Amino acid sequence: MSNKTLDLLSKRRTQYALGKTLPIPTDAVEELIKAAIRHAPSSFNSQSSRAVILFGAESEKVWSLIEAELRKIVPEDAFAPTAAKMAGFAAGAGTVLFYEDQDTIRGLQEQFPLYADAFPGFANHSAGMAQLAVWTALAEEGIGASLQHYNPVADAALAEAFGVPSSWKLIAQMPFGSHAGEIGPKTFIEDDTRFITLGK
Template identity: 75%
Template sequence: MSHVIEQLRTRRTQYALGKNVTLSADETEALIKEAIRLSPSAFNSQSSRAVILFGAESEKVWSLIGAELRQIVPAEAFAPTEAKMKSFAAGAGTVLFYEDQDTVKGLQENFPLYAEAFPGFSQHSAGMAQLAVWTALAEKGIGASLQHYSPIADAALAKAFNIPASWKLQAQMPFGSNEAGFAAKDFIDDSKRFVTLGK
């Protein structure tokens, strides 16, 4: 079995996060940066950006998102949402994934034939960067999940962390120690998913 496939098998959604990560913050930061650095992008545009937060700064992310959600989720139904925010804040850190829209616009201007496609290409780059980071963390025994609280908290996070105006938030990844196991993962039948020809 391919080592890459084995690494992909370890990448699972973990909601039960803790702060008992064996890697240091510096080592974790370096791992995340390298995973993003090595991720492919259209025309090698390297449009992906990330804000890597630890400790109280990570907890602030989920406090801010929770505050925004409290304004739109009915009070009587907010308890599950609040519990989810607390579970994310219980981890060791959070990665905020962004795509630089100035980079995307530059590609559109320089390659007008593909102008309409570049926003989609940017999304592809974002997804690959997210998978690369998630898999790299999992390979080191660090749990994570991918969240999408955009555009709900974009402005609050941008203000709190001084995010450049050209960066567009794509996803949030809380990470930490695995404080629970994983259930078996089911897969749909291959016949519904794949077509192979010519072999």
């Protein structure tokens, strides 16, 4: 089956081996990320997704701050694999910090009380779609990336370091850069385990 969207999605893969040489200028990468988030759907068109886009030394700072926080909770004699991961993420060209604006979510809860309990979940859906949109757009430009979740461990440190508004809640981190290694084949579980189709 030939489908352009599926072709794009198949390019989106987890790349841990990152380098600093991007195939397009950083200004273009910045605009790509902004456009992807701008076009990602959100419930009630809330547009609650936020992002901090970091390049170079600012991106490296993300991973040094996260590493410092992890050192407080991971035993030193078991820390070597974690340190290697942090170094790998820092080796990339940039990082996107994905946030959801809690003020926007609270506003929707007040405006639509019937759905109040559901809006945090809706925001997570929006966040996931924004992340996929960015990841797929980067992949189309030949930029490798992965999605990480070192929150809430370093939320406060990152917010302070980068001037993040207090209403923004950290959802995920996406280090990105040039492909510095091969990516293995993607495997899939059996369709019978995942899908039910009726009535065709």
